[in-house]
Amino acid sequence: xxxxxxxxxxxxxxxxxxxxxxxxxxxxxxxxxxxxxxxxxxxxxxxxxxxxxxxxxxxxxxxxxxxxxxxxxxxxxxxxxxxxxxxxxxxxxxxxxxxxxxxxxxxxxxxxxxxxxxxxxxxxxxxxxxxxxxxxxxxxxxxxxxxxxxxxxxxxxxxxxxxxxxxxxxxxxxxxxxxxxxxxxxxxxxxxxxxxxxxxxxxxxxxxxxxxxxxxxxxxxxxxxxxxxxxxxxxxxxxxxxxxxxxxxxxxxxxxxxxxxxxxxxxxxxxxxxxxxxxxxxxxxxxxxxxxxxxxxxxxxxxxxxxxxxxxxxxxxxxxxxxxxxxxxxxxxxxxxxxxxxxxxxxxxxxxxxxxxxxxxxxxxxxxxxxxxxxxxxxxxxxxxxxxxxxxxxxxxxxxxxxxxxxxxxxxxxxxxxxxxxxxxxxxxxxxxxxxxxxxxxxxxxxxxxxxxxxxxxxxxxxxxxxxxxxxxxxxxxxxxxxxxxxxxxxxxxxxxxxxxxxxxxxxxxxxxxxxxxxxxxxxxxxxxxxxxxxxxxxxxxxxxxxxxxxxxxxxxxxxxx
Numbered sequence: 001x002x003x004x005x006x007x008x009x010x011x012x013x014x015x016x017x018x019x020x021x022x023x024x025x026x027x028x029x030x031x032x033x034x035x036x037x038x039x040x041x042x043x044x045x046x047x048x049x050x051x052x053x054x055x056x057x058x059x060x061x062x063x064x065x066x067x068x069x070x071x072x073x074x075x076x077x078x079x080x081x082x083x084x085x086x087x088x089x090x091x092x093x094x095x096x097x098x099x100x101x102x103x104x105x106x107x108x109x110x111x112x113x114x115x116x117x118x119x120x121x122x123x124x125x126x127x128x129x130x131x132x133x134x135x136x137x138x139x140x141x142x143x144x145x146x147x148x149x150x151x152x153x154x155x156x157x158x159x160x161x162x163x164x165x166x167x168x169x170x171x172x173x174x175x176x177x178x179x180x181x182x183x184x185x186x187x188x189x190x191x192x193x194x195x196x197x198x199x200x201x202x203x204x205x206x207x208x209x210x211x212x213x214x215x216x217x218x219x220x221x222x223x224x225x226x227x228x229x230x231x232x233x234x235x236x237x238x239x240x241x242x243x244x245x246x247x248x249x250x251x252x253x254x255x256x257x258x259x260x261x262x263x264x265x266x267x268x269x270x271x272x273x274x275x276x277x278x279x280x281x282x283x284x285x286x287x288x289x290x291x292x293x294x295x296x297x298x299x300x301x302x303x304x305x306x307x308x309x310x311x312x313x314x315x316x317x318x319x320x321x322x323x324x325x326x327x328x329x330x331x332x333x334x335x336x337x338x339x340x341x342x343x344x345x346x347x348x349x350x351x352x353x354x355x356x357x358x359x360x361x362x363x364x365x366x367x368x369x370x371x372x373x374x375x376x377x378x379x380x381x382x383x384x385x386x387x388x389x390x391x392x393x394x395x396x397x398x399x400x401x402x403x404x405x406x407x408x409x410x411x412x413x414x415x416x417x418x419x420x421x422x423x424x425x426x427x428x429x430x431x432x433x434x435x436x437x438x439x440x441x442x443x444x445x446x447x448x449x450x451x452x453x454x455x456x457x458x459x460x461x462x463x464x465x466x467x468x469x470x471x472x473x474x475x476x477x478x479x480x481x482x483x484x485x486x487x488x489x490x491x492x493x494x495x496x497x498x499x500x501x502x503x504x505x506x507x508x509x510x511x512x513x514x515x516x517x518x519x520x521x522x523x524x525x526x527x528x529x530x531x532x533x534x535x536x537x538x539x540x541x542x543x544x545x546x547x548x549x550x551x552x553x554x555x556x557x558x559x560x561x562x
Contacts, residue, residue, distance in 0.1 A: 002397075003388055006434045007367040010216045012399055016178035016204040017185055018092050020211075021255050022051055029224035029258030033232070036081045036254065039264045039275045041150065043081055047258070050084060057089030059173045060164035065120060065144065069094035069176050072187060074118040076100045076109060076131055078265040079241045082148035084251050086122050086161060091185055091204075094176025098187040098199070099242030101538065102127060109134035116187055116199055116406065120144045125151035128158065180205040187406055188244045188341050199406030200341045202244070209399035210248055210344035211256050213366040217349045221310070224258030227282045228307060236275055236284040238264040240538045244345045245314065249285055269293045273303035280307040287315045287540030291334065292463070292470060295325045296493075308332045310352055314339060315540035317438045319460040320359035338362035338438065342415075342422055344400040348436050360460075361435035369398035372421070373429065376442055389431065393442055394424045427454070444544060446475030449483045451521035455544070458524075461517050462488060467496035467506055472534045472542045476526050476551055487526030487554065488514075489547050491533060503530050529554065 013020060029047065037044035045053065061067035073090045075097060077083065090097050098116045100109055102124075113121065113134055121140060123131040124147060131145055147153060148161045166173060185204045189197040222233045237250045254261040262279050264271065267290065275281060286294075291313055294300055308330070314337045323334050335355035339345030350363035365371055373392030374383040386392040397420045404412035415423040427445065428438040440454035447453075455473035462471045470491040475484040488510065496506055507528035515523050529551055535543040 001385070002370045002372040003365070003430065003434075005365040005367050005369050007216055007364070010212050010367045012205070012209045012212050012368065014180050014205060015208065016091070016180050016183070017207055017252075018088065018175060018178075020204075020208050021252070022054075022088070027258070029232075033224055033258055034260050035258070036084055036251075036261050036263055038081045039236075039262050039271075039279070043150070045081060045084065047255075050088070050255075053085045054088035054092060056165040057085055057161060058092035058175075059166035061089065061093045061095065061120075062173045063166045063168065063170065064164060067093045067095055067119070069178075070096060070184070071119040072096045072098050072116045074098045074100055074113055074116060074121045075242060076102060076104070076121060076123045076127060076134075077148060077242075078102045078124065079237065079246070079263050080124065080148050080265070081263050082161060083241050084255070086146075086148060087247070087251065092175050094178065094183075096184045096187050097247075098189070099247070100189070101240070101242055103538075104130070106130055106133045106137065110137040112189055112197070112199075113138045113140065120146060122146045122148055122161065124149040125153065128153065178204055180208065182403075184403065186244065186247060188242075188247070190341055198408055198411055200244075201403040201406050202341075202344055203403055206344045206400050206402060207248060207252060209368065210346055210366075211252055213368060213398075213400060214249070214253060214346050214349070215256070217346070217364070217366045218352070220257075221352050222253075222257055222259050222283060226259075227309075228280070233259040233282045233309075234262055234279050234307075235259055236262045236264065236272065236279070236281040238267040238272065239285050239287065243539050244341045245285070245339070245539060248344055249346065269297050270299045270302075273300060273305065276305050276308060277303045282307055282309045283311065284308065285312050285314070286334070287313060288318060289470070289536060289540055291318060291322060291326060295322060295329060296469065300330065305330045305332060310335060310355070312337055312349070314345075314362075316542070317360060317362065317456060317460070319464065321464045323355075323359055336362045338436065340424060340426075342402040342424075343396060343398070344402070347396055347398070347400070350435075358431065358433065358435040361431070361437045363436065364434045365436065366398070366400075369396060369400070371396055371430070371436075374423075376427070389429060391427060391429045391439060394426050394428055394436075395421045396424060397421050444475075446473075446486050447484050448475075448486070448521050448525075449481070453486055453522050455486070458486060458488070458514070458518065458522060461514060462490070462510070465510060465513060467493055467510060469493045470534045472544060472547055473524075474526075474544050474547050474551070476548065476554060478526065481525060485525035486522065487551060488524050488528045489531050489534065489551070490528055492530050506530075526554070 031048040100112045184201045186202045224232045227233045239246045311334045333355040335350040337349040348362045372395045401422045425442045427440045440456045445452045458473045472489045478485045511524045535546045
């Protein structure tokens with residue numbers, strides 16, 4: 001039987017995002033409260049300047065481009081304090097925002113522009129050449145490319161967003177009427193870890209719901225007048241704004257709660273530490289690779305990180321040992337959460353006071369949500385529900401669950417039932433107190449002679465080995481074993497490299513070390529491969545398919561270097 005969240009039901013107003021955030025009656029913070037600030041230049045937006053600039057941009061879209069309801073504006077840029085202006089202005093005009101990874105090639109960006117049907121493209125000067133070529137390939141005219149950031153187009157052929165405004169002063173432009181439950185606000189593209197990216201359609205109501213769910217689930221711990229000095233929490237933001245994690249948990253939550261968001265264009269461990277120290281940041285959303293750096297990188301000891309009250313980690317589960325290692329070093333707790341692009345994103349989160357309780361879990365189900373755990377039959381038979389406490393594939397239902405995949409009804413039918421249950425593809429279990437534990441992804445489980453081996457479980461052990469800085473476990477086919485077998489791709493630690501131990505001997509040591517900790521079917525029968533880095537997407541998820549392609553057949557081959 002499905003389980004419901006143990007939080008009380010929360011009120012979720014059926015309004016569009018602009019109304020929810022800019023026309024609310026319960027905003028506690030003042031107009032001059034700084035919401036978004038560039039970490040390097042200190043350029044910033046207050047609530048009032050944000051609202052004014054967003055209205056200008058939204059009216060400009062209508063005046064210059066005759067923007068219509070459901071027109072898509074693509075966003076191809078690193079994090080910028082100008083992103084929220086474009087975002088809210090687009091939604092005011094009735095448009096849909098579709099952010100793209102700034103690391104995309106021309107081909108990848110052109111795919112998203114074509115698939116989304118984008119009518120315009122926002123970028124920054126350093127990406128203009130890629131943006132121009134991608135736009136050209138899909139037939140988008142150059143005058144529909146818009147720049148944000150501090151730089152202008154040296155040729156003056158591409159408009160800066162500050163020029164996209166209602167210059168004539170015409171009064172006929174009004175906020176577009178929206179159906180919150182049906183109209184799309186964000187068209188975000190899945191990371192493509194298993195294939196071609198899919199456009200995830202998230203409605204206005206999906207995002208409104210998740211903001212309310214997060215606020216209750218977090219206990220309202222971040223606020224405009226909180227923090228150590230009563231001047232408000234300062235949240236250091238490096239997670240990409242083109243990901244739903246950044247759109248909802250950073251940009252939208254900052255506006256809803258009124259806290260001060262310090263915006264980094266990209267992550268750098270020393271800059272992150274320096275910004276925490278200089279801005280006295282109180283909170284940061286992080287991902288597992290950052291946790292590893294905080295636990296092991298020598299530069300961390302140079303900075304005062306004592307202003308941090310808490311950190312929140314998503315994307316992949318953390319072991320108790322890793323959380324404790326970071327806490328013992330910098331005396332800051334790490335609570336965990338879980339979510340997906342298709343759920344706007346947050347579905348589970350540990351409460352602040354519970355970060356040391358049920359370590360390894362991602363916390364409790366958000367308010368107004370239901371969950372059930374299902375079998376994973378491989379013979380095509382119908383999945384059956386398992387009892388709470390048993391391992392199964394997680395299915396979720398709630399007001400934050402997406403509308404479907406853009407122009408991909410087959411993929412939508414494959415994971416979203418008519419009665420609203422979303423099949424996550426993640427495997428785990430729920431304990432008696434409602435804490436959810438992720439054990440792996442259905443598609444990533446290694447099948448060894450009928451046994452299911454979760455890569456994340458083995459990675460949880462291996463990352464605690466002193467010889468290992470980072471690790472990914474993959475399944476590779478082995479003719480010798482007549483089955484898929486686990487292989488570890490390892491980034492060797494400086495300590496291990498300086499020890500004089502050869503790669504061959506260190507690999508043998510790692511295999512033997514893990515053998516003593518796991519059942520026989522979970523042993524590294526595929527061996528150990530040493531690599532320079534583990535490929536991951538910007539949200540921290542391991543790109544196993546890249547490693548699988550690289551090491552195909554390696555179970556029978558001499559050990560290689562990536």
